[in-house]
Amino acid sequence: MQYSEVIDYLYSRLPVFHRIGAKALKPGLGNTLRLCAALGNPQDQFRSIHVAGTNGKGSTSHMLASIYGAAGYRVGLYTSPHLKSFTERIRINGQPISEEAVAEFVTKNRDTIETVEPSFFEVTVAMAFDFFARQDVDLAIIEVGLGGRLDSTNVITPLISVITNIGYDHTDILGDTLSAIATEKAGIIKAGVPVVVGETQAETESVFRSVAALANAPISFADQQYSLQDSGITNGRRLVTTVDVKGAKTTYRLDLLGQYQLRNLPAVLATITGLQTPFPVAESAQQIGLASVVSSTGLKGRFQVLQQEPFVVADTAHNEAGLRALFAMIETFPRHELRIVLGLVADKDRASVLSVLPKEAVYYFCQAQTPRALPADTLQREAESVGLSGAAFPDVDTALQAALSQSTPTDLIVVTGSNYIIAEITNL
Structure with a gap:
């Protein structure tokens, strides 16, 4: 073969x-x-x-x-x-x-x-x-x-x-x-x-x-x-x-x-x-x-900087502890607007994950192309119920492009939530 x-x-x-x-x-x-x-x-x-x-x-x-x-x-x-x-x-x-x-x-x-x-x-x-x-x-x-x-x-x-x-x-x-x-x-x-x-x-x-x-x-x-x-x-x-x-x-x-x-x-x-x-x-x-x-x-996806203006970082954090550590670091970076491209798998403890995400951010919910992925519209609804607002997109590239198009050079964009989301970024 x-x-x-x-x-x-x-x-x-x-x-x-x-x-x-x-x-x-x-x-x-x-x-x-x-x-x-x-x-x-x-x-x-x-x-x-x-x-x-x-x-x-x-x-x-x-x-x-x-x-x-x-x-x-x-x-x-x-x-x-x-x-x-x-x-x-x-x-x-x-x-x-x-x-x-x-x-x-x-x-x-x-x-x-x-x-x-x-x-x-x-x-x-x-x-x-x-x-x-x-x-x-x-x-x-x-x-x-x-x-x-x-x-x-x-x-x-x-x-x-x-x-x-x-x-x-x-x-x-x-x-x-x-x-x-x-x-x-x-x-x-x-x-x-x-x-x-x-x-x-x-x-x-x-x-x-x-x-x-x-x-x-x-x-x-x-x-x-x-x-x-x-x-x-x-x-x-x-x-x-x-x-x-x-x-x-x-x-x-x-x-x-x-x-x-x-x-x-x-x-x-x-x-x-x-x-x-x-x-x-x-x-x-x-x-x-x-x-x-x-x-x-060849390690990728660990606070990997994709571009500078706006500052875009990709990170495979996918559970409560990992995301808490990631956003504690994000808080040390100066920025105008914080934009988060987020996708999760369906079998995670989503309530604990969503509880540690910053409420002031603008969200771009997406899903990986795998059966385990949580549908983006479901993620959007669950996130909105805890005060996280944003739009849903069919995949990570589309969500990231939307975040980039709405950003100023001083904004900060984080792509995170799942290994599979990071894997599907075209320009990783």
């Missing part, structure tokens, strides 16, 4: 989460283990870092990949979902897997796929692990898809586990309390494997400590190891000074401009420190890696 045929096959034959939501999930790790066994258990043939969390796990994974790449290692990176091309999910030193390699994998293993009947995500995980093993990576950064305990990626035994933070998202699957969600995320903690938790949270700290103790896994909380001072954005970089527990100060120039990245940075630094013996990283590599995450890994 050719690449286009393979992609059509994967989307039509297999349950896909971004199209049908929770119904695409296959409970347990059995399918992934069966796929990996048929491939010769590639998950056991490379060393890895496993990254989970409600928000920030994608950015954290990309920052780690950029740093280890700058240090001279051959680094695999598995993330999801993709924005523009399926090949974005599987990278080595920033280069996506080739379309030919994707086609070859599916064609070669089609009989196994038909026999196992996995989900779309289970196949992509197996594909990534097979590719990393065959390409002999030094280290692979593996981002959890959803949750942790039952996530398909959880068949690896990493060198270190990372959990960025816990917030309310996918509550229909993971639970409706922070402690319940934390228990699912803590499922990536393995016996004797160190774990780094990015943020200390009163509702979840005891969960992580308890699970780590039962697994005899050394645990550390990164925000207790590093304090940060934000110096704002200068020359296209966010200047951040860190102070470790010994009082040593270091200033980094981050090309990921979102102020919320300061919540991810301690976990990144603690992870690098924790793996210095098997994977030494010089301070210079940390500096280079953090200053070039976008160019070295």
